[in-house]
Amino acid sequence: MTPTPKDATREIRMQVMWNRLISVVEEQALTLLRTAFSTSVREAGDLSAGVFDPQGRMLAQAVTGTPGHVNTMAEAVLHFIAEIGRERMLPGDTYVTNDPWKGTGHLHDITMVSPSFLGDQLVGFFACTAHVVDVGGRGFGADGKSVYEEGIQIPIMKFAESGRVNHDLVQIIRANVREPNQVVGDFYSLAACNDVGHRRLIEMMQEIGLTSLDDLGEFIFTRTRAATLDRIAALPKGAWSNELLTDGYDQPVRLAATVEIADGAVNVDFTGSDPVSRWGINVPIIYTKAYACYALKCVVAPDIPNNWASLDLFTISSPVNILNAERPAPVSVRHVIGHLVPDLVLGALAKALPGKVLAEGSGALWNIHISARPQTGQDGRRAEILMFNSGGMGARPGLDGLSATAFPSGVMTMPIEATEQTGPIVVWRKELRPDSAGDGEYRGGLGQVIEIEAADGHQFEFSAMFDRIGHPPRGRNGGADGKPGSAMLDDGTVMRPKGWQQVPAGRRLVLNLPGGGGYGDPAARSDAARKNDRTRGYITEDGK
Structure with a gap:
């Protein structure tokens, strides 16, 4: 008509x-x-x-x-x-x-x-x-x-x-x-x-x-729902599964997901994921659902507005486990596991839609909470300081991964000047980390190197919330894995990836953030792209 x-x-x-x-x-x-x-x-x-x-x-x-x-x-x-x-x-x-x-x-x-x-x-x-x-x-x-x-x-x-x-x-x-x-x-x-x-x-x-707002709401919801249903209708029907290992707190944690695409709906089930942890890395289902839906929308309907009608077509199910932790489980750093949910879900979607899904990236933000205070007998100030830091994204089909980019959270970086104003610390170094990206026809994004020290007369302890140290981001379609992260002092002392720890006065904390996985056969990468990587310092002579 x-x-x-x-x-x-x-x-x-x-x-x-x-x-x-x-x-x-x-x-x-x-x-x-x-x-x-x-x-x-x-x-x-x-x-x-x-x-x-x-x-x-x-x-x-x-x-x-x-x-x-x-x-x-x-x-x-x-x-x-x-x-x-x-x-x-x-x-x-x-x-x-x-x-x-x-x-x-x-x-x-x-x-x-x-x-x-x-x-x-x-x-x-x-x-x-x-x-x-x-x-x-x-x-x-x-x-x-x-x-x-x-x-x-x-x-x-x-x-x-x-x-x-x-x-x-x-x-x-x-x-x-x-x-x-x-x-x-x-x-x-x-x-x-x-x-x-x-x-x-x-x-x-x-x-x-x-x-x-009734008429406007009906206009928004009917068009959003119809557009999302059209995208789902174009997807292959069936079920695809994926698993991912994370560092956990003191032992690795296994995450599992099955994506089932049916007529008019997509469900993600997290059966098979490890049990609730005794540490604060557990994820309430409301947060797991948020990032699972985000992963689905990135592939299925990235250009369709995010509202009730589009989200309503994506459903989540899970028994009680680390991705569906019930009260009173500790959940303070739920983002670490939660930010890896998109890679978990995207890995399943890559089997349903080969050639259309990016490689794994660093995932979780490398958040660091610093509690700074004066040394004994020194004048100074106490302060609580929070920094958000990002590793590299996975390479995309047809494009290199983005470096030092907060995917999937999307938060921006904090300027060093603003961070140093909030408390008595000095950030001596914050730069891209050479040779951290996974090789491939399309290179993964680079991580960062960050060096932090207490200001004169101060010391600090910090809460580590890091992952991808023991389990680096995986490449896709023949691409190499990204380089894993590390946390240490400038004298080589290895620090734990999670938990509160002390940095002695005069020592610097050195964080090496992980790089993203590569996409496609490294032999297919063009000579021009490799030359550009070396010219910009992304890859050194010792790197691949």
């Missing part, structure tokens, strides 16, 4: 409003970026922001944000609605939690949800998430034996009611964290983020003459 001029006009009008809605959530996210106290948010963009309909279904997300935050937030809003109850929601409210099983998988992420009212009518919700520098307890690390050791737990509750902040909650937070000004500042930044989104949405609705 040929569309009528009226149908075409409505289509254009709805598309314009959809774009306007995306601009609303972009401004929402920028507010958080510009007002956040923590460098992980302000400099690295470790956040998410989105708008939801009154049923809690995500309509649109900001471009800025990690899959682990955005996709968990898409489910978390439903928990907020269930816990608070519609009858207790008031204009000016803001709700908060860091519950790992109802938020984003660990206590360091604060999620806030705010109802948006047009007059007395609830028209939607705004939600946002950010990683804060400290939540008390043992600090950001894998050493806890249960979630109760890992920091303060905030159940879903009101941060503000009718615009009035819950100062009792603020005082409890201040008394339980090491950096109260930063953490409380970030709470207010999150609340402001949602408030800006709400005000821009109401302005948009009043300008256009909307009394609800």
Whole structure:
């Protein structure tokens, strides 16, 4: 049937409003970026922001944000609605939690949800998430034996009611964290983020003459769902499995996944993965689902908007195991295993879609939490410092891998100048690591070399959250593995890949981040590409 001029006009009008809605959530996210106290948010963009309909279904997300935050937030809003109850929601409210099983998988992420009212009518919700520098307890690390050791737990509750902040909650937070000004500042930044989104949405609705988002939501969901179903219909049908070994905490951990593609749906099942760990590397299913869905979307529908309708077609199943850890399992560094889920899922998809999936990369961010303090008898300052560092991505079919790039999390790097301002440390070196990439027709991305020392008169201990040291990223289709990572002192002392450790005064911590796996037969790499690698210093004369 040929569309009528009226149908075409409505289509254009709805598309314009959809774009306007995306601009609303972009401004929402920028507010958080510009007002956040923590460098992980302000400099690295470790956040998410989105708008939801009154049923809690995500309509649109900001471009800025990690899959682990955005996709968990898409489910978390439903928990907020269930816990608070519609009858207790008031204009000016803001709700908060860091519950790992109802938020984003660990206590360091604060999620806030705010109802948006047009007059007395609830028209939607705004939600946002950010990683804060400290939540008390043992600090950001894998050493806890249960979630109760890992920091303060905030159940879903009101941060503000009718615009009035819950100062009792603020005082409890201040008394339980090491950096109260930063953490409380970030709470207010999150609340402001949602408030800006709400005000821009109401302005948009009043300008256009909307009394609800129902029609716009139906337009967004029907088109997104239809487009995603078309992509799934074009996929081969069947089931494909993959396994991946990770370093774990004190022994390797086996991850397993089976991707099943059927008519109108794709399911990922994690049966066969190792049991729940006694260390804080476990992953709540909400976070596993977030990164499994991200991997599927990267291959199946990368250009289709990420919202409730597209995510709803991807399902996750798993028995209780390290990828479906139940309370009160320790989960503080759930991102290490969680960031390897995309490589696990993509490995299965590569069997279904040969020649279309990139090689394995470093995966997990090489996060390091540094607790710096003055040496005995010295004047100085104490500080908690968080750095995000990235190894190399795997090579892609037809393209070399990206170097020092945070895939799958997508966070940005933290400038050294900003990091050194937060505490008494000196970063002597942060550069690409030659010869770290896996060889292939297409080369993997390079890792980094990073050297850190305490400032004069100070010393520090750090929480290691590293992987791919004992199990490097694997190449694909004949490509070579990337070079594994390492953590050591400048005198050669080998440090553990996970857990809190001391760096003696005067010593430097040296981190060698892993490179990505190569793609395709190395013999097929062009002479021009190899010459370019040597000219740029990516490969030395001693390297291949």
